[in-house]
Amino acid sequence: MPMKTITVPIGVGRTDLCKLIGKVEAGARVILTSHDQPKAVLSAYRAGGSPWRAEIPDDPKLYGDMQSPVMDDWK
Numbered sequence: 001m002p003m004k005t006i007t008v009p010i011g012v013g014r015t016d017l018c019k020l021i022g023k024v025e026a027g028a029r030v031i032l033t034s035h036d037q038p039k040a041v042l043s044a045y046r047a048g049g050s051p052w053r054a055e056i057p058d059d060p061k062l063y064g065d066m067q068s069p070v071m072d073d074w075k
Helices: 009-017 017-025
Strands: 007-008 029-034 037-042
Touching: 007 017, 007 037, 009 017, 009 029, 009 037, 017 029, 017 037
Parallel strands: 007 029
Antiparallel strands: 029 037
16 A cells, blocks of 8 residues: 655644644655755654674775875865
């Protein structure tokens, strides 16, 4: 079943935040807009697992010097 999407102006979202959170808990996604342009999304919180990590780190020598180009003067 597709998720219902609701679009509301930010001002309305501020006024009706508790109602919108109830709709999000029921499975809807809320897009907050300003001047008809999407600015933010309210969606259900999902607890994540542990962050992804490489078991064996790569050898930094494989990638060359990544700091020097960033430290060059910008002209």
